[in-house]
Amino acid sequence: MSDEIIYLDNHATTRCDPRVVDAMLPLLLESYGNPHSTTHAAGHDAAEAVDAALHSLAQNLGATREELTVTSGATESTNLALLGHCLNPRNRKRHIVTAATEHPAVLDPIDALRREGFGVTTLEVDANGQIDATKFTESLTDDTAIVSLMLANNEIGSLHPLAELIEIAHARGIPVHTDATQAVGRIPIDVGRLEVDLLSCSAHKFYGPKGIGLLYVRRQGRLTRLKPRTFGGGQQRRLRPGTMNPAAIVGMATALQLCSDEMPTEPQRIAALRQRLMEGLCQRIAGLQLNGPPLDSEIRLPGNLNLMFPGVQGDALMLAAPRLAVSSGSACSSVDAAASHVLLGTGRSELQARSSLRFGIGRFNTAAQIDEAIAMLADAFDQMQQFS
Ligand SMILES: Cc1ncc(COP(=O)(O)O)c(C=O)c1O
Structure with missing residues (x-):
């Protein structure tokens, strides 16, 4: 033994898949420019690599490149999605619907919103980790600002019938965020077809590097407007400013491509x-x-x-x-x-x-x-x- x-x-x-590491190394050792430097080729090379990676990520998720924001991982994405939507002064609604089995990356920002005066309905689940569609429908009110339900549970692997639940929420004009951290790379996901409004994930759950993830924000029939949580340079449409990490972004894109190839x-x-x-x-x-x-x-x-x-x-x-x-x-x-x-x-x-x-x-x-x-x-x- x-x-x-x-x-x-x-x-x-x-x-981290060794093929992912191989794809990242040139961005650390050779094309190491700041992707936001516009005055020299080192910056252009890094920017090109980031752009290609974002296109690949978008393609593999069924999104467009403009709908993706790079974050440090799912926790940052869920916080940006939930706080960014709910605390935007344009949002006047004060009620949130979620489920008891969500990850702390969702439950804790919702708790923070509760302390800001939001009402929260936390739906119970059955032995399979499923919520009841009727109870879900009944939980939605005219004051519901957002629904947050995970795609796949991190402990018991339950998959919510998200498409069906999104349809119910959308019928009332309510946006849906999904924490897809355990689902991306493991089961096929097409955000365009799913019609989910916001989606969060982390690359390290699908054989990519740690400390990098995505927030998807649906543009078509847009139901959410996010207020940034951080302020700085003008990167990423000012939604998540700061110098991007080309090696990690290329690693994340390579990792998701490998998952798609092997799906x-x-x-x-x-x-x-x-x-x-x-x-x-x-x-x-x-x-x-x-x-x-x-x-x-x-x-x-x-x-x-x-x-x-x-x-x-x-x-x-x-x-x-x-x-x-x-x-x-x-x-x-x-x-x-x-x-x-x-x-x-x-x-x-x-x-x-x-x-x-x-x-x-x-x-x-x-x-x-x-x-x-x-x-x-x-x-x-x-x-x-x-x-x-
Ligand atoms: C379902 C789910 N959501 C969110 C997270 C948070 O991911 P990260 O720590 O990469 O931000 C995890 C990590 O365990 C998770 O399993």
């Missing part, structure tokens, strides 16, 4: 690895329970698995299998030790939530790694049973 870490935490982040086959390969993991663990550990939607359903991300281990704490199990990288909640919430709000939201008890582990299978995982992960976890589980 090697000392290699078996990395099954691809919802927290992914390994016809990769989700099935990853789903097969997940099935292998599930079956292998069930053979060795009695009483395992699945959290979230069934694995063969259309409403779950292909690489996501979330399991409840009978009678043990997830954290203790991870300690007993130190070469296995998985998690007991989102990477952000592992900063504080609260039980997963997503699992609690789906009806699990605190004890059940604390007995659960999240697995995220990704591009660099192999069947051999899955088998090793099964052995590690089952051995750790047996060991803990003996002690208890």
Whole structure:
């Protein structure tokens, strides 16, 4: 057995693909000009690379280049989308609709808006992490400024039927923001067809570099006007000023292109690895329970698995299998030790939530790694049973 870490935490982040790193290096070592320098070729080269990357990103998302704003990642994008829309003096509405299982990158800016006097409806979810379409419709009022619903959940992989929900919101002239951080690169997305108004994502979730992401703002039939949150140079239509990072932008574009290229086959390969993991663990550990939607359903991300281990704490199990990288909640919430709000939201008890582990299978995982992960976890589980 090697000392290699078996990395099954691809919802927290992914390994940057070496092809992405190769595409980034020339922007760091050769075409290193400031893309906003207009007086020399070094600046032009960098600007050209940024422009080509943005065109490629737009094409792969079904957007136009003008609809994309580069940010430092999904957290900045969600903040810009929600605060930028709601706190724009043009917006006179004071109510927000969201769901209980959203990521803190959405829930926290909404909390900040609540403190500014906004009313918030937080929709409950069922055991599959789904909201009820009727309750959603009933939650919308004449005063609803915006809806924010994630495309894919980061813990249980649930996919919201976003197109249907957007249609309902649009019928009342209400814009929809989606946190698509876990969906971009993993499932096909065409923002133009989806008709979503605002979309946030981070490159490091799809094998790109960290610290870079996008905010998509729909122009056609525009329902949102964002007020900038930062002020400085005139870059990015003044919505998000500051010198752009050409290497990271090229890395993000290359990463998304690779995901698009592999989309016809990769989700099935990853789903097969997940099935292998599930079956292998069930053979060795009695009483395992699945959290979230069934694995063969259309409403779950292909690489996501979330399991409840009978009678043990997830954290203790991870300690007993130190070469296995998985998690007991989102990477952000592992900063504080609260039980997963997503699992609690789906009806699990605190004890059940604390007995659960999240697995995220990704591009660099192999069947051999899955088998090793099964052995590690089952051995750790047996060991803990003996002690208890
Ligand atoms: C669903 C979701 N939204 C937002 C974020 C925040 O992403 P970042 O930390 O890259 O800003 C994450 C990261 O875990 C996520 O999973």
